[in-house]
Amino acid sequence: MTEVKLTVNGVARGDEVEPRLLLVHYLRETLGLRAANVGCDTTSCGACTVLLDGESVKSCTVLAVQANGRAVTTAEGVVNADGTLGVVQQAFREEHGLQCGFCTPGMVMAVTSLLAENPQPTEQEVREGLEGNFCRCTGYHNIVRAALNAAAKLQTSEVSA
């Protein structure tokens, strides 16, 4: 067993883990954070996307020990302090950017990472930026609209802040 100390959604955690424990299983089973889903389990579908030090990663292909000393953010962690939806989540709700919802936590985190790197993406840049996330309901149009809506909301809030 190996000790990991990391921050998950702003909370310091310390646990003894097997080195082979995948980050997604650490999040879901050790910590009970079930937003990140295991979809393909082969680094393709993006349902397990979380942020590692602010950048999107597929947590089915990261060992928990590789996150030692770092900050992990899941979709639970982008909810506002008062319990209301975060900006990206609210945009998905407004644009109906989900159908079955399985890909949604990963989509939200991929969009969060994309907008951190490129705050004003074009529609094409959103589509390319989300190439690592599959929606098997094929609800891509509204997901792209949600990403653009979130970008606009974040720009407005920065101007007004």
Add this chain to the structure above:
Amino acid sequence: MIPASFEYEVAASAQHALALLAEHGEDAKLLAGGHSLLPMMKVRLAQPAVLIDIARVPELSGIRVDGHEIVIGATTRHADLVSSEVLAAEVPILAYAAAQVGDPQIRHRGTIGGSVAHADPSADLPVALLALGATIEITGPAGTRAVGVDDFFTGPFESVLQPDEILSAIRVPRHRGDQAGAGRTWGYQKFVRRANDWAIVGVAACDGRVALASMGGTPLRAHATEDALRSGASIEEAAQLAAVGTSPGADFHADADFREHLARVLTRRALEGRTG
């Protein structure tokens, strides 16, 4: 899917990693981004007894200029190649090729050293490095040796890298513009059926060097095309020779004839300076 059990060691320096490799021998594997190794471990194609994490070794990461070369540390991530100003200015084909690897999440984890050491004949970075005439820097118990990228790959997923060695850096010749200030002449073509996939055929062309992905057991130079260009052939004529000396495989996506056709078409487009 869960990997078989292994011991996990964190290397504090390249020397420490070498010592750990010497201690554990062929049972050990180096771990950087883990985006080739972990998928293989999950399906038990790889079952190392020990993983040595080199991702936290500062000296193995980063992009710097050293005389006539740009030195890229082995654990430099694809995302860092994509956003590098010095690569954009002097080696744009490498930044472009890095942006074609996988998807954003994969580029946030995967590393240039990992991609090269994995030696996948269909990968993006090896062909870009072949087209650039890069040098692979390898550190072992006896010190550091430099291997030209043309001599590095020996077969599918095989290279001259030994079990007790670390691929420590990639060296790329600088290019600050010719006398007229013109940059490199380059093109990059990747034929895929699906987003974030490997190339069914890929072509990297840079300053008269042409390299092919998925046209044999290793990434390959298109020597016949290069020779024809040097002899004054047109791009159209030279590109017709792109598949000479290759041995493409057949799979679900393409048979050998189709791959040879793709190599000719994509080589022409790459030599015309096109990307896509």
